[in-house]
Amino acid sequence: MVSETHGNIRIRRIEGVLTERHPVADSVPILFDSPHSGRTIPHDFVTDVSLAQLRTGEDAFVDELVSGCLEHGIGLVQAEFPRTYIDANRAVDDIDDDLLSEPWPGGASPTDKSARGMGLIRKHILRDVPLYAEPLSVNEVAARIEAYYQPYHEAVQASLDRLHGKHGRVWHVDWHSMKPFGNPMNVDDGQARPDFVVSDFEGETADPGLVEAVARWFGERGYSASINDPYKGAEMIRRYGAPGDGRHSIQVEINRRLYLDPDRMTKTDGFAHLKQHLDAFALWLVGYTQTG
């Protein structure tokens, strides 16, 4: 682990696991996080699928798209590991027993996400394309939880607690990107998706006014934005959102057609324009939390 300060930014990095950057002053009660943009392949990630297929599961460049937040006083936690190795945006026991060579100790609680092959440990990269030829041992999965999943959550939790302790309230935006159309592994198979989907678990993880204001902000800049449809949010906001306690967590999904060439996994010309808007969004959110 490396901790250092560059100018007014404090950086903490666990190589291959996560990087977090925080303005030293902690003067803004907002945290951004990007759990799915990591692309450092762990040494023990042995899979049958190609790197190109693996990368289709990645929310490519989302960390970079939102990193302008730092200039506006907002900290950023980002995963370095791929979400196809272990998914921080799932409950820790959302495990498909079919992936394992033995039962999960204490029993797993697979949700519909596991049923679609996208639980804590991903089963299929695309429909009918499994990641593993052989079942994983309980020890292998437990090691991924201990070395990757838990440190990521500890970093987010500690950052939110620190800001909440200082300001009495905290706002958290969990950033993702989505394919332009739903596919058979998703709840919205075949459907075209809007530019942004803003989610708060139907009002459970933030004051309802927040998702409405965020969707309106994007709408006013010419983007289409929906609320809680087709995504309601997942573990990253479920775990940290507690609006009654002044903890507001929302998920924002960005449509990849706005910035990504899906075949090459490279940025398109749209990237810079979108990043400018996301920089402006961060600045707007700072103002919102000061007056809201």
Ligand SMILES: [Zn+2]
């Ligand atoms: Zn994601």
